[in-house]
Amino acid sequence: MKKILLTGGNGFFCTRFALRYKNTYEILSASSSMLDITNEENVTEIFESFKPDYVIHAAAKASTEFCDKNPELAYKINVTGALNVAKACKKSNSKMIFLSTEQVFNGNVDAGPYTEDDTPSPDTMYGKNKLEAEGLLKEVLDELWVVRFTWLLGMPERNCSMSPNILWGTLTDIMLGKKTKATPNEYRGLTYVHEVIDQFPMIFEIPYGIYHLGSHNDLSRYDICSLIFKEVGLEHRMNELLEKETEKYKDHHRDVRLCTDKIKSYGLEFSDSKDGIKKCLKEFKIKL
Structure with a gap:
C-alpha cells in the first residue's frame, strides 16, 4: 500500500481526501499541530518516521487579507514552509504535489481562461507567495507536480473541515x-471538490509539470x-x-479562470x- 502524507491535514481538501482514500492508501493527514512546516527539523523528523511515497502539500495561509496584512508570516508559511517540505521530499525520495492557485493570475490584465503557458502576474501577497514557491520548488525537485486549483466548493460533511465557498x-x-x-x-472557475478528489490519484500517473485543474465557467x-x-x-x-x-x-x-485542456488530455474531466x-x-x- 502506497503511503501519502497530507500537509494541511485539517483543511477542506485534505479531510475529504483522507476519508475517500483511507482504505486505498496509508495516509498520514498531518495538521499544523503535528507538522510545523516552518520548522525544518520537525518536517525532517516526520518524513524520516513515515517515509511517504507521495506528498500532497496543501498547507498554506490562503486568506488574501491575512497575507496582505502579515506578509512576513505569510511568506514563512507559504514559501519557506513549502521549501522545507520539498527538501524533505528530496531526502526521502518522495514525489510531491504542490497545490497552487488561480490567484497567481490576479493581476493579469488580459481576460482568461489562462493556460499553463501564460505568464502570471499576481497582485496579492498570497498569489505572489504561491508563484514564488512554484519556481523555488522546481529548483529543488524534479519529481514535482504543481497543480493550480480553481475555487473549490462543497457542503459541510461529517468529520470534514469547511472553508469559504x-x-x-x-x-x-x-x-x-x-x-x-x-x-x-x-469570473472564476468553481469546482465541486469531490470531482477533484475522485480523480486526484490519476495525477500520480501523468508527467511532472504545471497543471490547471478544475471546472470552466x-x-x-x-x-x-x-x-x-x-x-x-x-x-x-x-x-x-x-x-x-x-x-x-x-x-x-x-x-x-483557468484553461484546463492540458490536464483533460490525460483523462481528468470536470x-x-x-x-x-x-x-x-x-x-x-x-x-x-
Whole structure:
C-alpha cells in the first residue's frame, strides 16, 4: 500500500481526501499541530518516521487579507514552509504535489481562461507567495507536480473541515435571511471538490509539470448566485435576498479562470461550474 502524507491535514481538501482514500492508501493527514512546516527539523523528523511515497502539500495561509496584512508570516508559511517540505521530499525520495492557485493570475490584465503557458502576474501577497514557491520548488525537485486549483466548493460533511465557498456561503446567507452581495464583474472557475478528489490519484500517473485543474465557467459571480437561488427553489426571493454589486471590479473585471485542456488530455474531466453546483446540490439533496 502506497503511503501519502497530507500537509494541511485539517483543511477542506485534505479531510475529504483522507476519508475517500483511507482504505486505498496509508495516509498520514498531518495538521499544523503535528507538522510545523516552518520548522525544518520537525518536517525532517516526520518524513524520516513515515517515509511517504507521495506528498500532497496543501498547507498554506490562503486568506488574501491575512497575507496582505502579515506578509512576513505569510511568506514563512507559504514559501519557506513549502521549501522545507520539498527538501524533505528530496531526502526521502518522495514525489510531491504542490497545490497552487488561480490567484497567481490576479493581476493579469488580459481576460482568461489562462493556460499553463501564460505568464502570471499576481497582485496579492498570497498569489505572489504561491508563484514564488512554484519556481523555488522546481529548483529543488524534479519529481514535482504543481497543480493550480480553481475555487473549490462543497457542503459541510461529517468529520470534514469547511472553508469559504460560493455555494455554502450563498446558502448560509439564505438561511440567515441575509442579503447576498455578488458582482457581475468577476469570473472564476468553481469546482465541486469531490470531482477533484475522485480523480486526484490519476495525477500520480501523468508527467511532472504545471497543471490547471478544475471546472470552466462562463458565468459571473452574480449569475452563479442567481443559479443557486433557482436550483434550491428560491428564485422568487432573489429580489429580496440577492443584490447586484456593480461597483466592485467595475473599472477592470476580475477574471482568473483557468484553461484546463492540458490536464483533460490525460483523462481528468470536470463538469462546468453550473453543472458541478447542480451535481453537489443533488447529491446532498438540498432544496429550500
